[in-house]
Amino acid sequence: MLVHSRKGRWALWAVFAVLFLPVFALPLAVIVMASFAGHWSGAFPSAFTGEHYEAATRGESLDALTTSLLTALGASLIALAAGTWAALAASRLGKGGRRVVDALFMLPVAVPSVVVGLALLVAFSKPPVILNGTSTLVVLAHAVLVTAFAYQSVSAAVRRLDPAYEQAAASLGARPAYVLWRVKLPLLLPSLTAAAGLCFALSMGELSATVMLYPPDWTPLPVRIYAATDRGAAFTGAALAVVLMAATLLVLFAVSRVRTRASYR
Amino acid sequence: MNSGIRFDSVTVTYGGHDGHTALDALDLTVEPGEVMALLGPSGSGKTTALRAVAGFVRPASGRVFIGDRDVTALPPHRRGIGMVVQQYALFPHLRVDENVAFGLKAQKVPKADVPGRVADALELVGMGAYAKRYPRELSGGQQQRVAIARALAIRPGVLLLDEPLSALDAQLRSGMLAELARLHRELPDVSILYVTHDQVEALTLADRIAVMDRARLQDCGTPQELYRRPRTEFTASFVGNANLLPVAVGEGSVSLGGAELKVATDGVAAGAAATLCVRPHLVGLGPGPNALTGRVTEVQWRGATHRLFVEVGGQVVKADVRELRQPPLLGEEVVLHFAPEDGVLLAAGVRGG
Amino acid sequence: MxxxxxxxxxxxxLGLVFLYPLALVVQQSVRPDSGGTSLQPYADVFGSAAFRDALGTTVWLAVGATVGCLVLGFTLALVIAFVPFPGGKAVARFIDVFLSFPSFLVTLALLFVYGTKGMANGLWTDATGSTGDGPFQFLTTPWGVLLAEITYFTPFVMRPLLAAFSQLDTAQLEVASSLGARPARIVRRVILPEALPALAAGGSLVLVMCLNEFGIVLFTGAKGVTTLPTLVYGKAMLESDYPAACVVAVVNIAISVGLYGLYRVVSRRAGA
Incomplete structure (x- = not known):
């Protein structure tokens, strides 16, 4: 412990609370408050109502939630498959080869998402493959953006995996494919689910590439939230944002339950 | 039976062509049904030799045979070996019986035979009651037994044991040592290559011991040969911690600090320098044949024995004697002796490495 | 095999859905609508005041936000790690959750706190009884973006810092304080040097992410604040000027990827 006096500790905690609460806790609390507000002109909202949630859970808004969930599901499955494959393949390469694969798969993190959106728009608006204005392109963009995170967490887990397991399996006569399926993937399962949760959450909140690509019949939740706030319906936007956060948290929670089960077996 | 191991001039290097040599031209044969201990300090190449048999390292040159099959180019899963490593590497996501069944299923043993062979293997190591546990629910010694059962279930011709007892505490270790000896009696056809840095394990368990140091084979023989008649200074000091005293060789005797000592000098030319090897527990206190006079520099009480350090002609001689009522004082002059047949003369230059 | x-x-x-499209962006940036291949689009874009403004705004916002995140993140992580309090673990977990939410939520929240009709101005008008607008009108200026970026990206600095702090040997701190060093001195001489690699890695990551940030700026709804990513969006979606959008994109990629390369080097040194 760095500070030994009682007074000093309380002073520091007070500073921490003053910095932490308004900066991090307040925004989330305010959004939740606003989502119930019928009216907000003074210090606090008034005329609390649930009608924003009614609006947020039917019609186009409900479609937007479904769209977001489906997009996130598709994107994280693609990202998980591609990222895991690449991470496993990279772990068998030499140092130089692994660096190249690392750099290429982490590149989407560095490129602005808007530019990823623009690039996909430019590439798939002309033959041979025209995907312009399809939901496929949105899912693809999300997959490109989140694959880096899947790759990163799976390759970290592969590095941590004790080679003794693989060798023990091989000494027992298991071929490489059998080792992968029965030993390596089960041992990586906790990391795989963690990566899937992360990809899902990131995809749920993706806005920058989506605004470049989304067709009118495939409008994800963040775009709806933007549209609502932009036309002045801030309280509806807040309710949609709460729905988005709740959905994300629910999925993350479910994934962490799976992960605990997998790692305690 | 596909048994026995032969190293034919096996060299292993790490890190490319001019890299570090981990194993230097090893020639060694493990007979069918024999327990061979590879004994040496860490970095001596003993584990590398075992991994070359398992197929986890590829020799830069030389061949490895299992039985009469050249396995040098075979991947590990086609070698038909059983292996137990230091940390056991039990699959944490599988129950004990699934761990033991792993190799059988991987090798597509008929489904109907699997449960019986799993039960047999677990029974052999006395773990039948733990079949439905997960590895993390077992103690270190129990995990060790499961690892052995898993390796034996595939009925390998050779069993590779890599420091299998080093993760256990001293008491468990001596119990497992007896257990391994019993297993070997029950499976007389299996050749065992046993890597260890512990001379007690090697002396207890092995039919023959191969002593390794600095990537090379230093000595190979039965435990008795190595202990009583070491051929190199390294063996003498690593197996049983001997006194190694530089002496001048005469006709049928050697001189140490002015004292003439009678030992067999066959094979060493008179006038040459050599090393005299005497085990501390074979050195007695008081007058006798081959007497050495010197001053006591240190006395250590070890319960049943006293270890005396006596300076004789600039050399320190260690003597383990039965507990003394009246141990000598520091600086006191004492006389030590040893029987001529207990001294082994090593020609100079037989240092190894 | x-x-x-x-x-x-x-x-x-990856090549098909990412590298090839990226290459097409670079290609299109040297293909003006008039046809042929020339650097004219670059000359046009570099010559325009809008681009130069956006570049300047992007860089100073990113640098400012990074500095802010480092200071705030270091302070908060220090308290969590070395002056532990009940609920500290919950705070650390909250930070992880915060990271999984999209950035624009912060701007949305700030609208309710500092917006024209927001909480802060409401408090002001309630307190003073004035009927005009409150004093907090910075939200649609770059300062609003800066505040939002610091809020959102600070956890990205705290996470590696907390990891680094947890590896710091507490015996070192105890020895230092038993030798009579005051807390400020311990922070400066013992903790800061240990945390430097994590700070550098976290800081450069945040710098890259701020340069690329889009949602926060878009939600501010400020026509006055234009950054490179919003300029790409504007050129492409609002003006349908694809060559110009591609030029801005190439510039943005060059800066971000360059910095990201630096981050990879720094974080490899830091062992992160």
Whole structure:
């Protein structure tokens, strides 16, 4: 412990609370408050109502939630498959080869998402493959953006995996494919689910590439939230944002339950 | 039976062509049904030799045979070996019986035979009651037994044991040592290559011991040969911690600090320098044949024995004697002796490495 | 089969859906609408005041936000790690959750706190009884973006810092304080040097992410604040001027990827 006096500790905690609460806790609390507000002109909202949630859970808004969930599901499955494959393949390469694969798969993190959106728009608006204005392109963009995170967490887990397991399996006569399926993937399962949760959450909140690509019949939740706030319906936007956060948290929670089960077996 | 191991001039290097040599031209044969201990300090190449048999390292040159099959180019899963490593590497996501069944299923043993062979293997190591546990629910010694059962279930011709007892505490270790000896009696056809840095394990368990140091084979023989008649200074000091005293060789005797000592000098030319090897527990206190006079520099009480350090002609001689009522004082002059047949003369230059 | 063969399918996929489109952006940036290949689009874009403004705004916002995140993140992580309090673990977990939410939520929240009709101005008008607008009108200026970026990206600095702090040997701190060093001195002489690699890695990551940030700026709804990513969006979606959008994109990629390369080097040194 760095500070030994009682007074000093309380002073520091007070500073921490003053910095932490308004900066991090307040925004989330305010959004939740606003989502119930019928009216907000003074210090606090008034005329609390649930009608924003009614609006947020039917019609186009409900479609937007479904769209977001489906997009996130598709994107994280693609990202998980591609990222895991690449991470496993990279772990068998030499140092130089692994660096190249690392750099290429982490590149989407560095490129602005808007530019990823623009690039996909430019590439798939002309033959041979025209995907312009399809939901496929949105899912693809999300997959490109989140694959880096899947790759990163799976390759970290592969590095941590004790080679003794693989060798023990091989000494027992298991071929490489059998080792992968029965030993390596089960041992990586906790990391795989963690990566899937992360990809899902990131995809749920993706806005920058989506605004470049989304067709009118495939409008994800963040775009709806933007549209609502932009036309002045801030309280509806807040309710949609709460729905988005709740959905994300629910999925993350479910994934962490799976992960605990997998790692305690 | 596909048994026995032969190293034919096996060299292993790490890190490319001019890299570090981990194993230097090893020639060694493990007979069918024999327990061979590879004994040496860490970095001596003993584990590398075992991994070359398992197929986890590829020799830069030389061949490895299992039985009469050249396995040098075979991947590990086609070698038909059983292996137990230091940390056991039990699959944490599988129950004990699934761990033991792993190799059988991987090798597509008929489904109907699997449960019986799993039960047999677990029974052999006395773990039948733990079949439905997960590895993390077992103690270190129990995990060790499961690892052995898993390796034996595939009925390998050779069993590779890599420091299998080093993760256990001293008491468990001596119990497992007896257990391994019993297993070997029950499976007389299996050749065992046993890597260890512990001379007690090697002396207890092995039919023959191969002593390794600095990537090379230093000595190979039965435990008795190595202990009583070491051929190199390294063996003498690593197996049983001997006194190694530089002496001048005469006709049928050697001189140490002015004292003439009678030992067999066959094979060493008179006038040459050599090393005299005497085990501390074979050195007695008081007058006798081959007497050495010197001053006591240190006395250590070890319960049943006293270890005396006596300076004789600039050399320190260690003597383990039965507990003394009246141990000598520091600086006191004492006389030590040893029987001529207990001294082994090593020609100079037989240092190894 | 050699090991590299297994790396080919995912690399081919990445090439098809990411590298090839990126190459097309670069290609399009030197193909003006008038046809042919020339650097005219670059000259046009570099010559425009809008681009120069956006570049300047992007860089100073990113640098400012990074500095802010480092200071705030270091302070908060220090308290969590070395002056532990009940609920500290919950705070650390909250930070992880915060990271999984999209950035624009912060701007949305700030609208309710500092917006024209927001909480802060409401408090002001309630307190003073004035009927005009409150004093907090910075939200649609770059300062609003700066505040939002610091809020959102600070956890990205705290996470590596907390990891680094947890590896710091507490015996070192105890020895230092038993030798009579005051807390400020311990922070400066013992903790800061240990945390420097994590700070550098976290800081450069945040710098890259701020340069690329889009949602926060878009939600501010400020026509006055234009950054490179919003300029790309504006050129492409609002003006349909694809060559110009591609030029801005190429500039943005060059800066971000360059900095990201730096981050990779720094974080490899830091062992992160």
């Amino acid at each position: 050699p090991a590299f063969v297994w790396a080919l399918p995912p690399l081919a996929l």
